[in-house]
Amino acid sequence: MKIFSCFCCGKGFDRTKKKVKSEPSRRIFSLKELHAATNSFNYDNKLGEGRFGSVYWGQLWDGSQIAVKRLKAWSNREEIDFAVEVDILARIRHKNLLSVRGYCEEGQERLIVYEYMPNLSLVSHLHGQHSSESLLDWTRRMNIAVTSAQAIAYLHHHATPKIVHGDVRASNVLLDSEFEARVTDFGYGKLMPDDAGDGAAKTTKGNNSNLGYLSPECAESGKESEMGDVYSYGVVLLELVTGQRPVERLNQTTKQGITERVLPLVYDRKFGEIVDQKLNGKYVEEELKRVVLVGLLCAQSEPERRPTMSEVVELLMNESKEKMAYIEANPLFNRISNGGEVTDESSEIIPQKQEQE
Numbered sequence: 001m002k003i004f005s006c007f008c009c010g011k012g013f014d015r016t017k018k019k020v021k022s023e024p025s026r027r028i029f030s031l032k033e034l035h036a037a038t039n040s041f042n043y044d045n046k047l048g049e050g051r052f053g054s055v056y057w058g059q060l061w062d063g064s065q066i067a068v069k070r071l072k073a074w075s076n077r078e079e080i081d082f083a084v085e086v087d088i089l090a091r092i093r094h095k096n097l098l099s100v101r102g103y104c105e106e107g108q109e110r111l112i113v114y115e116y117m118p119n120l121s122l123v124s125h126l127h128g129q130h131s132s133e134s135l136l137d138w139t140r141r142m143n144i145a146v147t148s149a150q151a152i153a154y155l156h157h158h159a160t161p162k163i164v165h166g167d168v169r170a171s172n173v174l175l176d177s178e179f180e181a182r183v184t185d186f187g188y189g190k191l192m193p194d195d196a197g198d199g200a201a202k203t204t205k206g207n208n209s210n211l212g213y214l215s216p217e218c219a220e221s222g223k224e225s226e227m228g229d230v231y232s233y234g235v236v237l238l239e240l241v242t243g244q245r246p247v248e249r250l251n252q253t254t255k256q257g258i259t260e261r262v263l264p265l266v267y268d269r270k271f272g273e274i275v276d277q278k279l280n281g282k283y284v285e286e287e288l289k290r291v292v293l294v295g296l297l298c299a300q301s302e303p304e305r306r307p308t309m310s311e312v313v314e315l316l317m318n319e320s321k322e323k324m325a326y327i328e329a330n331p332l333f334n335r336i337s338n339g340g341e342v343t344d345e346s347s348e349i350i351p352q353k354q355e356q357e
């Protein structure tokens with residue numbers, strides 16, 4: 001039997017043992033227990049579906065809520081030691097990364113059990129089921145910007161082993177009860193198939209759901225990188241403040257990337273036209289400016305010009321006027337020194353087959 005950190009089997013589990021609320025113990029779950037928790041993976045419990053499987057809400061016998069990702073197409077992937085891979089993920093702990101609570105491997109079933117995030121994902125608030133409720137006021141948006149940057153900076157600079165996320169986007173920024181970011185879907189590497197066999201799952205390279213988030217060099221090489229994460233994070237920042245999708249359709253065959261929409265407004269210093277109109281003008285001007293400029297610095301085409309994630313955290317948190325002047329002086333924000341060009345490769349004409357989202 002595999003040893004999972006902090007292992008305790010379902011049967012002899014001591015219900016009276018006190019647990020630290022923020023750090024539930026990680027363990028192996030039985031399929032029976034997960035069936036009971038999710039009402040047998042009932043459709044009503046389904047939170048959504050990603051490329052690699054469906055996610056279900058569940059409640060354990062102790063009342064705690066979980067999200068269970070039921071991986072599909074595992075049968076082709078016998079060569080991967082599921083338990084070892086999930087254990088590596090589970091050891092990466094940061095308050096703004098989604099915690100893995102455990103896993104289940106029985107027969108052909110492979111499931112990963114996560115903490116449940118009651119406020120779902122950033123994308124559901126910006127464009128999805130919660131967007132009409134306007135729950136993301138300016139303070140929350142700033143908090144999400146900083147906490148998600150801290151999570152990715154942790155993966156890049158402090159985790160052991162260091163991790164490239166490889167799929168930073170708004171649907172992978174979940175929100176806890178305080179609307180703080182919990183970044184998820186990191187380090188799947190070997191766990192997730194390049195192609196599940198049904199054409200549904202693809203590498204980062206040709207995958208529709210990350211359209212607009214993928215840096216030009218990662219799209220070109222098909223390889224993930226820290227600087228690729230920085231680019232994707234920059235797009236998330238711009239999405240967070242504008243409330244617009246990373247790529248918007250201009251007409252039947254052409255789409256426009258978010259940096260191409262925002263940069264000309266920055267040249268003219270029209271920040272009020274950049275910000276999400278749903279905020280009804282309720283935002284802090286200096287903060288808005290800072291987030292927009294940092295987002296654009298991150299989402300530059302040339303990776304060597306982007307800041308690192310720890311620099312991003314510092315830029316977002318530093319409120320000094322000097323720092324702001326330093327950011328603003330970047331040639332990127334000057335129409336003339338930037339050659340008047342907006343070189344966002346996500347704005348190219350997009351072939352019809354990539355258009356579904």
Ligand SMILES: Nc1ncnc2c1ncn2[C@@H]1O[C@H](COP(=O)(O)OP(=O)(O)OP(=O)(O)O)[C@@H](O)[C@H]1O
Nearest residue numbers: 047048049050051052055067114115116117121171
């Ligand atoms: N821990 C969780 N708490 C609450 N909701 C979750 C949790 N994990 C995932 N979800 C929701 O379940 C849905 C599916 O998530 P999943 O991670 O499988 O797909 P995705 O990130 O949307 O796409 P992909 O897997 O293709 O990258 C999403 O809508 C997400 O918001």
